Amino acid sequence: MEQLKKEARAFLDLMAQDAVAGAWVPDIHARWKSVKLEIESTGTYIHTYKELMFGARLAWRHSNRCVGRHFWRTLQVQDARQCETADEAIFQLKKHADLAFNGGQIANVVTVFPPSRPGQPHPWRMLNHQLIRYAGFVQEDGSVLGDPDSVELTNYCLAQGWKVAPNPWTPLPWVLAHNEEPLPPLDPFQPGGLSVHEVPISHPDFPETESLGLRWYAVPILADMALKIGGIVYPFAPFNGHYLGTEIAARNLTDPDRYNILEAWASSCQISTEGNRTLWKDEALVRLNQALLHSFDKAGVTIGDHHELGRAFELWCQAEQRQGREVPGDWSWLTPPMSGSLTPQFHRHFSNAVVTHTNFFYQQPLEVQGTTFGSKTKDTHRLLAPDAFADDSTPKACPFSSMAKHIKSLWK
Numbered sequence: 001m002e003q004l005k006k007e008a009r010a011f012l013d014l015m016a017q018d019a020v021a022g023a024w025v026p027d028i029h030a031r032w033k034s035v036k037l038e039i040e041s042t043g044t045y046i047h048t049y050k051e052l053m054f055g056a057r058l059a060w061r062h063s064n065r066c067v068g069r070h071f072w073r074t075l076q077v078q079d080a081r082q083c084e085t086a087d088e089a090i091f092q093l094k095k096h097a098d099l100a101f102n103g104g105q106i107a108n109v110v111t112v113f114p115p116s117r118p119g120q121p122h123p124w125r126m127l128n129h130q131l132i133r134y135a136g137f138v139q140e141d142g143s144v145l146g147d148p149d150s151v152e153l154t155n156y157c158l159a160q161g162w163k164v165a166p167n168p169w170t171p172l173p174w175v176l177a178h179n180e181e182p183l184p185p186l187d188p189f190q191p192g193g194l195s196v197h198e199v200p201i202s203h204p205d206f207p208e209t210e211s212l213g214l215r216w217y218a219v220p221i222l223a224d225m226a227l228k229i230g231g232i233v234y235p236f237a238p239f240n241g242h243y244l245g246t247e248i249a250a251r252n253l254t255d256p257d258r259y260n261i262l263e264a265w266a267s268s269c270q271i272s273t274e275g276n277r278t279l280w281k282d283e284a285l286v287r288l289n290q291a292l293l294h295s296f297d298k299a300g301v302t303i304g305d306h307h308e309l310g311r312a313f314e315l316w317c318q319a320e321q322r323q324g325r326e327v328p329g330d331w332s333w334l335t336p337p338m339s340g341s342l343t344p345q346f347h348r349h350f351s352n353a354v355v356t357h358t359n360f361f362y363q364q365p366l367e368v369q370g371t372t373f374g375s376k377t378k379d380t381h382r383l384l385a386p387d388a389f390a391d392d393s394t395p396k397a398c399p400f401s402s403m404a405k406h407i408k409s410l411w412k
């Protein structure tokens with residue numbers, strides 16, 4: 001209770017000091033008094049809508065790994081705290097996907113489901129890592145058709161009776177958990193249902209790249225992180241921004257333990273894959289990233305590039321500094337996975353101090369029938385917030401968990 005009071009107070013203070021939201025807490029003393037009483041009598045407290053709105057935005061501002069958080073004030077906050085039934089939950093999620101896609105001009109949206117309450121199971125969670133993500137089907141020869149990061153959830157859905165004709169770009173059904181009990185998988189992408197807005201990827205100068213049939217979905221809507229505002233944890237609060245090209249082209253499509261397409265891509269661009277010192281990988285990576293940005297632009301879907309986003313983020317850091325606020329950050333995430341030194345982030349020092357009262361956090365993955373669900377990338381990148389969750393375990397010593405099996409073949 002003392003901890004909760006401290007975190008609630010720290011949040012209210014920041015809100016009261018804010019140039020815009022300060023006006024929404026005209027009398028911080030009165031508000032603090034009532035929050036304190038509420039915590040003492042119920043063990044928790046309920047945010048006003050303005051607190052929820054500002055709190056969610058502030059949580060984004062505090063996300064040390066996000067290089068797009070200078071947009072934090074634009075976050076649209078959907079209040080789904082009253083959600084009780086699966087139908088309502090599905091309705092809210094579909095609404096989120098539509099609002100976010102916004103005809104291609106991606107809007108930043110978070111939908112906040114009920115908070116966790118002392119001694120009670122989490123009202124809503126989801127096994128999915130993102131609302132739209134491709135399944136990964138293990139083939140007879142052990143290879144994976146689709147996204148290898150989704151194998152567990154794909155197997156689970158198939159075992160639960162999901163009927164589908166597998167292809168590399170099959171969107172996963174949704175698996176909600178109510179009071180920590182999983183509900184049957186539901187496929188919102190059936191014909192006539194929710195559309196998976198996708199962008200076909202090819203390079204304008206290399207028409208052969210079209211025949212690879214590459215594509216990616218338009219909006220990353222993260223569904224498995226917890227939102228914490230002033231000490232209150234919202235275990236289910238799906239949120240999205242727009243994509244940064246390198247996330248897709250330099251990671252999702254390229255990582256050896258993801259789609260791993262670099263060699264095939266190089267060939268279709270007539271780049272010889274002999275030897276290391278030709279830098280064919282680098283050349284192919286640049287072509288793929290050009291293709292990605294070009295394809296999103298052509299499709300009219302918002303996409304960031306690391307130069308412009310890096311520049312804008314740096315300007316924001318400087319503006320914050322002028323206000324006496326140092327922007328904390330995680331250098332290894334803010335620096336893009338290609339051409340790092342061409343962005344301002346590479347050349348800046350960031351303190352990685354984590355604001356724990358109001359932030360987005362990884363949480364204990366859900367466990368169903370002995371399998372835990374969560375993106376594998378999570379183990380490698382746990383946010384170090386020791387007091388964020390009592391059940392948070394220490395980060396693994398090896399920072400490469402899912403890469404480990406590839407390390408030998410990569411660097412032998």
Ligand code: ARG
Pocket residue numbers: 220222240241242243244247248252
């Ligand atoms: N890196 C993740 C992906 O490629 C998305 C993480 C959130 N990204 C964002 N631009 N908001 O799917």
